[in-house]
Amino acid sequence: xxxxxxxxxxxxxxxxxxxxxxxxxxxxxxxxxxxxxxxxxxxxxxxxxxxxxxxxxxxxxxxxxxxxxxxxxxxxxxxxxxxxxxxxxxxxxxxxxxxxxxxxxxxxxxx
Amino acid sequence: xxxxxxxxxxxxxxxxxxxxxxxxxxxxxxxxxxxxxxxxxxxxxxxxxxxxxxxxxxxxxxxxxxxxxxxxxxxxxxxxxxxxxxxxxxxxxxxxxxxxxxxxxxxxxxxxxxxxxxxxxxxxxxxxxxxxxxxxxxxxxxxxxxxxxxxxxxxxxxxxxxxxxxxxxxxxxxxxxxxxxxxxxxxxxxxxxxxxxxxxxxxxxxxxxxxxxxxxxxxxxxxxx
Numbered sequence: 001x002x003x004x005x006x007x008x009x010x011x012x013x014x015x016x017x018x019x020x021x022x023x024x025x026x027x028x029x030x031x032x033x034x035x036x037x038x039x040x041x042x043x044x045x046x047x048x049x050x051x052x053x054x055x056x057x058x059x060x061x062x063x064x065x066x067x068x069x070x071x072x073x074x075x076x077x078x079x080x081x082x083x084x085x086x087x088x089x090x091x092x093x094x095x096x097x098x099x100x101x102x103x104x105x106x107x108x109x110x111x
Numbered sequence: 112x113x114x115x116x117x118x119x120x121x122x123x124x125x126x127x128x129x130x131x132x133x134x135x136x137x138x139x140x141x142x143x144x145x146x147x148x149x150x151x152x153x154x155x156x157x158x159x160x161x162x163x164x165x166x167x168x169x170x171x172x173x174x175x176x177x178x179x180x181x182x183x184x185x186x187x188x189x190x191x192x193x194x195x196x197x198x199x200x201x202x203x204x205x206x207x208x209x210x211x212x213x214x215x216x217x218x219x220x221x222x223x224x225x226x227x228x229x230x231x232x233x234x235x236x237x238x239x240x241x242x243x244x245x246x247x248x249x250x251x252x253x254x255x256x257x258x259x260x261x262x263x264x265x266x267x268x269x270x271x272x273x274x275x276x277x278x279x280x281x282x283x284x285x286x287x288x289x290x291x292x293x294x295x296x297x298x299x300x301x302x303x304x305x306x307x308x309x310x311x312x313x314x315x316x317x318x319x320x321x322x323x324x325x326x327x328x329x330x331x332x333x334x335x336x
Binding site: 003004007008009010011012013014015016018019020021022023024025026027028030035038039041042043044045046047048049050051052053054055056057058059060061064066073074077078081082085086090091092094095096098099102103106107 | 117118120121138139141142145146149150151152154155156159163169172173176177180181182183184185186187188189190191194195199202203205206207209210211214215218219267268271272274275276277278279280281282283284285289290293294295296297298299300301302305306312313316317320321322324325328
């Protein structure tokens with residue numbers, strides 16, 4: 001197991017190209033075009049939507065299913081993190097406060 | 112720089128767990144190292160691992176990575192006016208470094224593209240500094256994860272620190288009521304559409320949240336974006 005082969009290396013290099021292409025997609029070509037005004041406005045809502053779409057399933061789902069128990073360390077950790085954020089501001093504190101709740105619940109109680 | 116430094120522990124923990132996962136999925140040390148250093152896209156890496164392990168055709172793996180990365184295509188529309196004055200290679204380098212967090216931090220720090228050279232330079236410096244910091248901590252901790260793969264059990268759930276970093280950023284973005292609506296709708300839609308393949312639920316979530324907010328904006332013309 002765990003042998004290196006050229007095919008996998010080529011695939012990995014291909015994936016790196018995919019990273020560059022998707023992230024630069026609309027600024028690879030320098031032909032001038034302008035986004036319609038409604039789309040321009042819509043982009044105000046895109047960052048929070050993208051982030052929320054990535055984050056929320058990671059908090060309330062397990063293996064593709066909505067969790068059905070409140071005994072989940074993630075819920076308490078996120079609640080703590082959010083409270084911390086609005087109390088003190090700052091993302092670092094959010095991470096630390098959240099993990100301080102998450103790790104004991106997760107490791108000792110198995111939530 | 113300070114914005115970016117704050118989320119580093121989250122990115123670091125996430126990079127670490129992705130490094131561990133790559134080795135556990137059966138990639139060799141060289142392959143896992145190369146993937147951590149070059150690909151720099153956590154969700155695409157996680158999606159590709161089982162496919163590589165199963166010996167799927169290369170085009171299937173690349174197409175999967177592309178679909179999982181589709182949200183970056185949306186981001187690139189947004190970033191375009193900020194970077195079009197730069198030469199192509201600088202745009203491509205900037206694009207490569209523009210991961211989720213860099214994009215979110217950048218657009219909330221600079222809501223409008225620079226009009227003059229000084230502002231543009233400041234924006235480019237911010238984006239580049241954040242991107243490099245992000246890359247170094249992701250790759251660095253990925254390598255640590257690869258080295259420690261057999262002594263850091265994934266059951267500890269250290270990767271959750273990455274989610275908490277995103278939660279913090281999410282709170283900092285929720286500055287107007289419509290943005291909160293956008294986040295709420297996108298989160299619910301992403302859960303509801305979770306069964307879609309290739310993480311397309313994220314794209315569906317962005318589209319439905321943005322569409323709904325545009326409609327609400329129209330019906331309440333004074334609302335702040």
